[in-house]
Amino acid sequence: MNLILLEPSELSPAGALRLTGRRAAHVLEVLRPSVGDRLQVGVAGGLLGTGEVLALAPDSVTLQVRLERAPPPRAPVDLLLALPRPKILRKVLHAAAAMGVGRLVLLGSWRVEKSYFGSPLLEAGALDAELRLGLEQGRDTVAPEVLLRRRFKPFVEDELDAAFPGAQRLLAHPAAAGPLEALAPRAPRAVVAVGPEGGWTPYEADALARHGFEGFSLGPRVLRVDAAVPYVAGQVELWIRTGSR
Template sequence: MNLMLLKSDSIENNVAKVSGRQLEHLTQVQRLTEGDFLNLGEINGTMGRGKITMLTDEQASISLELGVQPPRALPITIILALPRPKMLRRILQTIAAMGVKNIYLINSSRVEKSFWQTPFLRPESIEEQLILGLEQAKDTILPSVHLRKLFKPFVEDELTGIVGKSRAIIAHPGAEKPCPINLDSQVTLAIGPEGGFIPYEVEKLLSVGFDSIHLGPRILRVETAVPALLSRLFPA
């Protein structure tokens, strides 16, 4: 954790009250005590630092000096075939850490039905992973994660509106064109499941304006492909 993220309701008059996981991190991992400073941010707000003014076993009071804007978001919407639960958690962290603010988790023929039953898709579980990613990267803006359990109506009824005027690409091993680099436009990026989108799904995505691109001859796991794609698509 490089930045502790606070919920708005824990802040009053520029003083934060911290308990639970965050208090434990503060005392056990960071080993801070009264008078110490730490990096802090308000979820969906600004960042800065705070001074611990009071510390008990149950709660810390922290006097805040916020006001620093979080880093710029990436101009991208990710359309991701729902990964297996364990990988889902890491990918949510990675996506949040890298500055993505809009994610659609969608169904695909190669997504196992059981993946939709995982408790890791509960809103509080998704938020937990996103916050871990933001705390790692030093950002405050929570990404929006949308679940779409039906591929066809999503593509036919909703995707055109999401794509808008953005550059729409599918990462697909074996595509002819390489992944573009250092784009300055808005991007919509579709990433298939392990094993890839099936041909019908690729056709549907092409039909609403997507273009297939590759990352080289190697087949990468989704959790490796995501940072590799984001890193090529936008300037550092």
């Protein structure tokens, strides 16, 4: 936890705040501040700032909060991700939030087990809690917008344009001809499609290609989705910043 994330409703006009529960336990057991120390805080969806420790108790911490600056800009990356199994999804949610991904669509695919859509992790409260852990790690206050879409075809045919307006469409695909630098960035942000274990089916890969997703290869190795997502995001961010071809 590199940031203590607060809800807007927790803040009094004067800025004093008493933390209890998980956040207080983390402050008391891991950060172990003294009275007068300043901790990094942020308001969900809002500003970053500091929380000066006013008082420490065995199970609570009182902070004087000063909000000072905007959160970091969004990363120029959105993700269209075949829904991974819950254990992997949790890591992907953390990483996506910590990296500042703009929008994350979790999509059904032929090779996505239908049961994954029943995971308790996908209930609104659970999803938000996981994203919050990622924001606390990444020192950001704005979570990716997460859309859950069970059916591949209606999403790709009817919703793509609205879901990722103005983003260049990329498909990370082992069988693609060239590496990322063989493509030219043509927009200030990109949406990257990352397939399920075993890959998109040929039908799905074709449908994405028909809808403007340009394939690029990550090389002969196959990364698990929780490693592939930061690997791809790192590459695409650098590629957008520097251009190529």
